Amino acid sequence: MNADLQRLIELEKIDREALRLTEEVASLPRRVAAIEAKLAEHKAAVEQAKARVKSNEASRRQNEAEIKAFQEKIAKYRSQSSSVKTNDEYRALMHEVEFAEKQISGCEDKILELMIGLENEEKALKVAEAELKTEAADVEKEKSEARVRTAEDEKLLAGLKGKRDELRAGVDYSALAHYDRVMRQRKSALAEARDQKCMACFVMVRPQIWQEIRTNEQIITCNSCGRILFFDPASEPAAPEPAKKKSKARAAEVETEAQQPEQESTPTQ
Numbered sequence: 001m002n003a004d005l006q007r008l009i010e011l012e013k014i015d016r017e018a019l020r021l022t023e024e025v026a027s028l029p030r031r032v033a034a035i036e037a038k039l040a041e042h043k044a045a046v047e048q049a050k051a052r053v054k055s056n057e058a059s060r061r062q063n064e065a066e067i068k069a070f071q072e073k074i075a076k077y078r079s080q081s082s083s084v085k086t087n088d089e090y091r092a093l094m095h096e097v098e099f100a101e102k103q104i105s106g107c108e109d110k111i112l113e114l115m116i117g118l119e120n121e122e123k124a125l126k127v128a129e130a131e132l133k134t135e136a137a138d139v140e141k142e143k144s145e146a147r148v149r150t151a152e153d154e155k156l157l158a159g160l161k162g163k164r165d166e167l168r169a170g171v172d173y174s175a176l177a178h179y180d181r182v183m184r185q186r187k188s189a190l191a192e193a194r195d196q197k198c199m200a201c202f203v204m205v206r207p208q209i210w211q212e213i214r215t216n217e218q219i220i221t222c223n224s225c226g227r228i229l230f231f232d233p234a235s236e237p238a239a240p241e242p243a244k245k246k247s248k249a250r251a252a253e254v255e256t257e258a259q260q261p262e263q264e265s266t267p268t269q
């Protein structure tokens with residue numbers, strides 16, 4: 001095989017791996033940020049549950065204070081009732097006592113309701129706290145995994161850079177420039193040629209070119225997508241060659257319509 005072609009095949013593998021690692025390194029802080037946002041939601045849920053328990057307790061204290069105040073009023077009305085002069089005054093006081101008792105009963109109902117509510121609110125708080133604890137542990141685990149992965153990826157990237165520099169130094173300048181240009185534009189710079197087609201854009205190559213590609217002795221680029229073509233004997237189909245006439249006709253078509261690769265993706269077999 002052509003030495004430059006061999007090096008470019010290896011270089012592309014390294015570049016693709018480096019790209020994957022670089023993207024992974026960039027994605028890790030985003031993943032950590034996403035799980036931290038989830039953690040913040042759990043923290044907020046705990047705070048809300050705590051606030052509900054607190055407000056329940058405050059309502060209960062308020063109702064208890066109201067009961068105490070009404071009880072004091074009742075005691076006052078009863079002591080006043082022994083010194084009233086008329087039946088009307090006495091009835092008015094008793095009416096006040098009755099009203100205060102009704103208020104106390106209402107407060108007691110409310111307290112019972114609050115106590116039942118408190119049980120549920122405390123349960124909800126416990127659930128929220130347990131979820132927060134689990135989530136916090138998960139976040140720590142994810143963070144430390146992200147740190148380890150980032151360090152590993154960066155180490156791998158440093159190793160790849162050395163190999164990459166070495167390979168690039170050995171490739172012919174114009175072949176390398178072509179490789180870089182196609183890599184930039186298409187994210188891959190090489191394509192396997194199989195069944196007389198570029199396997200990246202599926203446009204056919206002329207039979208004569210195909211014979212040259214099969215030797216892997218030259219840098220040959222796809223007329224349609226610009227990728228450097230190579231032949232892998234392992235991909236050679238066991239079936240006999242397709243009808244020569246038809247292939248030639250297709251190849252000729254392709255040659256004239258190389259600017260519209262989409263129209264040339266129909267397989268010929």
Ligand SMILES: [Zn+2]
Pocket residue numbers: 191198199200201202203222223224225226227
């Ligand atoms: Zn192509």
